Amino acid sequence: MGILDIEVWGKDSKKHEERLGTCKVDIAALPLKQANCLELPLDSCLGALLMLITLTPCTGVSVSDLCMCPLADPSERKQIAQRYSLQNSLKDMKDIGILQVKVLKAVDLLAADFSGKSDPFCLLELGNDRLQTHTIYKTLNPEWNQVFTFPVKDVHDVLEVTVFDEDGDKPPDFLGKVSIPLLSIRDGQTNCYVLKNKDLEQAFKGVIYLEMNLIYNPVKASIRTFMPREKRFVEDSRKLSKKILSRDVDRVKRITMAIWNTVQFLKSCFEWESTWRSALAFVVFLVTVWNFELYMVPLALLLLLVCHFLRPTKGKASGIPDSQDSTDVDDEEDEDDKESEKKGLIERIYMVQDIVSTVQNILEEVASFGERIKNTFNWTVPFLSFLACLILAIATIMMYFIPFRYIILIWGINKFTKKLRNPYAIDSNELLDFLSRVPSDVQKVQYAELRPCGGQSPLRKKRSAL
Secondary structure, eight states: OOEEEEEEEEEOTTOOEEEEEEEEEEGGGSOBTSEEEEEEEOBTSSOEEEEEEEBOOOOSOEEEEGGGOGGGSHHHHHHHHHHTSGGGTTSOTTOOEEEEEEEEEEESOOOOSTTSOBOEEEEEEETTEEEEOOOOOSBSSOEEEEEEEEEESOTTOEEEEEEEEOOTTSOOEEEEEEEEEGGGOOTTOEEEEEEEOTTSSSEEEEEEEEEEEEEEOHHHHHHHHTSOOOOOSSOOOOOOBHHHHHHHHHHHHHHHHHHHHHHHHHHHHHTTSSHHHHHHHHHHHHHHHHHOOTTHHHHHHHHHHHHHHHSOOOOOOOOOOSSOOBOOOOOOOOOSTTHHHHHHHHHHHHHHHHHHHHHHHHHHHHHHHHHHHHHHHTTSSHHHHHHHHHHHHHHHHHHHHSOHHHHHHHHHHHHHHHHHHOTTOOOOOHHHHHHTTSOOHHHHHHHOOOOOOTTSOHHHHHHHHO
């Protein structure tokens, strides 16, 4: 271990970046597995950086060839399975499981070079862990035959596999991408995945062959579901897009219409538009209110989940854009007398762009929140819906036997003493943390596995149709 160099950067509304200062941390001087709160003064500027650093040995990450596959050895596989068995559910709560990915080959990739060939390599990302294959030069059908092992920190993470073309000192060219939720992995099977575009909404050119194995502890995975998700260190900034904005408006409109239709249905019952329906609603209202107990609320939600399990609703996301049209404004500098006026105009344009981008993000959050609630009841992810059933059943039993004031008292004591018990605890909401694991309708499309077309790539089919 050596010196950790840290740079602090700032970005203004014009997307201009400026380095504010630097500092260094001697990693060797810090103790392992202990939270270290450091206040580091920044060089070349005023101010300091307050950091919380914890050194944890990294285990489970490895790259090997097919002949050295970790899970291929029966004794080692048995040892790993024993480590994540139910009897070890309360040991090392952060070690949830292990993922092994065999990157076998890709077929019929896009030609990125003038010679009609590509120099492809594959990048694998799981959370903040990133590994990549070696580059195979001058081919459209590379065979990597490498094995990658990742530690699983959250069983609801998504494995992203991106194929790039190496282009010397220039940034690599994009050749295709696929996202695979860990809970959708079919252990030990060689699967052919159709590569998609950068937005994961359309088929690209070529396919990739992967074989994956996932071993995890279900108890640890369930507990981790109600904790905050790990934030990505590197995230692509979302661009302003008319099509995405229109799509998010439509998504919010569908949720609003569903609520409006429910309100209109209740109003029609009050106005006796249908005699039998209003009479039945009136009887149900009297019986429910007369016999109502608080434990019936989670019980009703539990029955709703069971009803949707017996009669699953297959909802598909619509209005997925073909591509994103980004709005970029160039800042032109003039040295004449009108320079200040043009700068003022550009500032206003950037301000309007930021406001519209904020509205777009808010619409995205609102639409995703409603869709995640719907997809929980639709059993889109059976693991999460089953976990919701278990929690609702426990809540029903607790509310039936324990007075509600005691439950509120326990909840309040826990909230008030959380910071006292753990000063570095992250504020979280268990319900929102749970819903953050449920995919929205847009994510369902992005994670959907496309079937390869025999003998012809999707891109060629699209071009031939044109």
